[in-house]
Amino acid sequence: MGWIGLWRWPLLFAPLLLLTSCTQETLPGASPVETQSIDLRITEPPWEPQAQMSRRMKHLTTYLKASTGLTVKYIPAINYDHSYSMMERGHADLVLVGVYGGYRLLKALPNARPLVVQKPSYRVVMLARRRWMEKLDSGEEPSLASVKGRRVGFGSRFSGSTFLQPMLALQEEGLDPSVMAHCTHEPVQRHLPIQVANGLLDFVFVPSFSDQQDHFVPESLRDELAVAWIGTPRRNDYVVALDRPDDSQRKEQLRLVQEAFLNLDRSSLDGRVVLNARGFPGYELPTPEFPQMTNQRLESLLAMYGGRPICEDS
Amino acid sequence: MNNRHRSWSIARRLFGISLLLILLQSVISSVVTTQLRRHFFHEHLEETLSRQIVSSYNVISDRLDQLSVDQAYACCSIDDYRSWLEGLSFENGKAGLIIGAAGLQATRDADRFYGTTELSRYAKDAIASSSGFTVDEADEDVPLAVKAVKLPGGDQTGFYVYMRPVYSMPLVRTLMQIKLVSELVLMLALAVALLVGLRLIFRPVRRIQSDLAGIELNRLESAELSSRDRPREFQPLLQEFNGMVGRLRRSSADQKQFASTISHEFRTPMTVISGFIQSVLNRDEGLRVQSRDALMLANREVLRLNRMLSDLLDLSRADNNQLKVLREPFDCLTSFREAFHLAQAAFPGNTITVNEHEFETPVWAVGDPDRLVQCLKNLIGNSVKYSELNSAIELHFEVQGECVLFSVVDHGQGIPGDQQERIFERFQRAEGVTLRRGDSSSGLGLSIVKMLMEGMGGGVRVESEVGIGSRFILTLQRSLL
Numbered sequence: 001m002g003w004i005g006l007w008r009w010p011l012l013f014a015p016l017l018l019l020t021s022c023t024q025e026t027l028p029g030a031s032p033v034e035t036q037s038i039d040l041r042i043t044e045p046p047w048e049p050q051a052q053m054s055r056r057m058k059h060l061t062t063y064l065k066a067s068t069g070l071t072v073k074y075i076p077a078i079n080y081d082h083s084y085s086m087m088e089r090g091h092a093d094l095v096l097v098g099v100y101g102g103y104r105l106l107k108a109l110p111n112a113r114p115l116v117v118q119k120p121s122y123r124v125v126m127l128a129r130r131r132w133m134e135k136l137d138s139g140e141e142p143s144l145a146s147v148k149g150r151r152v153g154f155g156s157r158f159s160g161s162t163f164l165q166p167m168l169a170l171q172e173e174g175l176d177p178s179v180m181a182h183c184t185h186e187p188v189q190r191h192l193p194i195q196v197a198n199g200l201l202d203f204v205f206v207p208s209f210s211d212q213q214d215h216f217v218p219e220s221l222r223d224e225l226a227v228a229w230i231g232t233p234r235r236n237d238y239v240v241a242l243d244r245p246d247d248s249q250r251k252e253q254l255r256l257v258q259e260a261f262l263n264l265d266r267s268s269l270d271g272r273v274v275l276n277a278r279g280f281p282g283y284e285l286p287t288p289e290f291p292q293m294t295n296q297r298l299e300s301l302l303a304m305y306g307g308r309p310i311c312e313d314s
Numbered sequence: 315m316n317n318r319h320r321s322w323s324i325a326r327r328l329f330g331i332s333l334l335l336i337l338l339q340s341v342i343s344s345v346v347t348t349q350l351r352r353h354f355f356h357e358h359l360e361e362t363l364s365r366q367i368v369s370s371y372n373v374i375s376d377r378l379d380q381l382s383v384d385q386a387y388a389c390c391s392i393d394d395y396r397s398w399l400e401g402l403s404f405e406n407g408k409a410g411l412i413i414g415a416a417g418l419q420a421t422r423d424a425d426r427f428y429g430t431t432e433l434s435r436y437a438k439d440a441i442a443s444s445s446g447f448t449v450d451e452a453d454e455d456v457p458l459a460v461k462a463v464k465l466p467g468g469d470q471t472g473f474y475v476y477m478r479p480v481y482s483m484p485l486v487r488t489l490m491q492i493k494l495v496s497e498l499v500l501m502l503a504l505a506v507a508l509l510v511g512l513r514l515i516f517r518p519v520r521r522i523q524s525d526l527a528g529i530e531l532n533r534l535e536s537a538e539l540s541s542r543d544r545p546r547e548f549q550p551l552l553q554e555f556n557g558m559v560g561r562l563r564r565s566s567a568d569q570k571q572f573a574s575t576i577s578h579e580f581r582t583p584m585t586v587i588s589g590f591i592q593s594v595l596n597r598d599e600g601l602r603v604q605s606r607d608a609l610m611l612a613n614r615e616v617l618r619l620n621r622m623l624s625d626l627l628d629l630s631r632a633d634n635n636q637l638k639v640l641r642e643p644f645d646c647l648t649s650f651r652e653a654f655h656l657a658q659a660a661f662p663g664n665t666i667t668v669n670e671h672e673f674e675t676p677v678w679a680v681g682d683p684d685r686l687v688q689c690l691k692n693l694i695g696n697s698v699k700y701s702e703l704n705s706a707i708e709l710h711f712e713v714q715g716e717c718v719l720f721s722v723v724d725h726g727q728g729i730p731g732d733q734q735e736r737i738f739e740r741f742q743r744a745e746g747v748t749l750r751r752g753d754s755s756s757g758l759g760l761s762i763v764k765m766l767m768e769g770m771g772g773g774v775r776v777e778s779e780v781g782i783g784s785r786f787i788l789t790l791q792r793s794l795l
Binding site: 046049050051053054075076077078079080081082085156157158185186187188191194195197198200220 | 361364365368369371372375376378379380381382383386387389446463464465466467468470471
């Protein structure tokens with residue numbers, strides 16, 4: 001009996017669970033009880049508000065169901081570490097990761113492999129208050145060096161796109177994290193621009209996945225915020241799958257999922273919805289450059305910091 | 315039946331419709347404003363709360379981010395919720411809480427403002443709404459804005475809910491009330507302005523109405539309405555009216571000319587006829603009684619016809635401003651006596667009394683002696699006509715200050731009060747008053763009396779009571795020569 005069979009056992013007790021929970025109040029947003037058999041489980045680090053994560057995952061699982069016939073269940077993660085550990089502990093078969101998560105999973109799990117990688121569209125963006133930009137002297141251009149003596153916000157400590165990638169960029173510019181007056185982590189990246197607008201931070205690093213550099217900035221804050229610096233286009237996101245060498249069914253499932261990701265384009269409604277939700281132009285097969293070479297660079301960076309880099313006062 | 319012909323007013327209708335439109339506009343404006351206020355106020359509040367919640371949410375999500383894998387798997391108990399909220403405290407009724415599978419845990423001091431049941435209700439309402447935001451308006455003065463955000467993870471982590479009272483709501487309500495009052499005042503002012511405007515707009519109509527009321531039939535030459543300073547819209551109407559007046563004037567002039575010509579041309583043959591009848595009656599004593607009676611009847615009718623022609627001629631002359639009425643001092647007592655004697659001769663059957671013997675010296679008045687006699691004869695003739703056969707007629711002569719009064723009193727049928735004005739108009743006779751058989755009336759006599767007396771600077775009036783009799787009073791200005 002495979003794990004799918006084991007997974008079905010609790011379903012036998014579902015009516016009993018329902019009866020016992022009749023006296024307990026449920027929240028309006030609580031998930032309904034699953035009654036469908038699940039083929040694969042997918043998770044992602046919570047880098048956005050959970051409501052948006054759930055909505056985006058709903059689009060993706062609906063698309064995967066329609067294109068592969070597989071039932072893929074989204075399992076929300078409490079934090080980045082939690083999401084990675086789900087695969088490590090066998091609670092997730094697919095993880096949508098950034099460079100750090102992918103590096104960590106591929107290093108820790110011999111059976112983990114990159115299934116598909118995003119087409120190059122990721123760029124790290126540094127946002128600042130528009131008023132600050134307007135006060136700069138003529139000829140003075142905002143740059144990464146502007147973070148000196150300023151309050152700077154990053155994403156989660158475990159985020160590649162909004163922490164490690166900016167740290168790499170700072171390193172490339174010869175800037176040590178200690179030049180910043182204050183740095184903080186905001187795991188929910190969507191909240192980073194609000195922190196600047198509210199005056200709590202001077203700069204924040206957010207990702208951009210499309211040509212629109214400030215697509216991460218909420219519409220209501222566009223007048224207040226501006227892009228101070230933007231990195232070169234790279235890749236950041238990819239899908240890591242947990243393979244089972246002896247399990248042909250798993251191999252076939254992963255092949256179908258890979259094909260579905262590769263077939264994602266904006267010509268179909270489903271594809272458009274999924275890609276628009278993520279901001280990607282699409283996915284392609286892993287290349288020698290990504291994620292392998294990127295992971296090597298990351299390894300040297302981490303080695304330089306003796307582990308994960310950290311903000312001094314966070 | 316009357317409703318079918320009920321008249322209606324353009325001004326009132328215009329006023330009513332305008333007022334209705336103003337009212338409608340006010341109601342629609344009020345409803346739209348209220349809805350927009352609600353919409354934008356909620357939108358603004360949601361935006362504000364979405365920004366305010368970030369700093370406290372960040373504390374919690376950062377703590378969640380730092381949970382170890384084992385802690386994440388063991389999540390979550392109410393103690394976990396408490397630890398995530400640790401250090402978060404709000405003032406002025408603001409509060410935060412986490413509600414999830416483990417239960418509800420609020421920030422410190424939240425219980426000072428809210429009970430657990432209340433907090434639970436606010437949180438569930440916000441979570442149930444599509445945007446995660448609600449405004450609880452149970453307390454109208456200080457509503458509560460509530461924003462709920464799902465914490466990372468499944469049902470075990472639950473929602474972080476932030477709430478704050480909207481203390482500015484009374485100000486918003488006051489502003490709305492001010493707006494409502496100003497709308498009402500504006501509406502009232504508009505209604506008044508509309509009323510004034512309508513009065514101004516319809517002022518030309520009232521002027522035309524007044525001008526039309528002043529038109530007299532016998533003065534059609536001045537009846538045309540000037541189109542100067544009149545609204546453009548009325549010009550065609552005025553042109554039509556003036557055209558009509560012109561046609562009426564020509565027609566009236568033709569009629570007067572016709573009456574004048576006829577009266578004048580008829581008088582000569584009538585005089586000849588009357589002369590020959592008189593001649594036959596005076597000279598031929600061998601006439602049979604029947605023939606004599608017939609001739610006398612014919613003579614009376616000729617004389618009556620002659621009098622009518624004289625009246626018509628007088629009116630015609632008056633209309634053409636050709637009637638000559640003197641205004642000079644004369645002994646009116648003499649004229650009064652003459653009229654009395656003539657009446658005695660004309661109406662021998664009636665007892666006509668006079669008080670002229672009270673005056674021994676001449677009394678001078680301003681006027682025309684012949685016309686005064688004519689007027690008195692006319693009044694005495696009427697008194698005889700409308701009284702019982704051989705009824706007594708009294709003539710009174712009186713001097714009152716600067717005036718001389720001549721009264722003709724009868725004991726006839728009397729004239730109803732509402733008829734006493736119109737009997738002095740041409741071709742008008744008192745309704746309900748009957749003539750004796752064989753008598754007739756042209757309805758011109760009293761109008762001629764009025765015309766002549768006014769021509770002499772005097773006047774005529776009547777005092778009458780139905781069933782008792784009438785007193786016609788002629789007045790002339792006394793001459794103090």
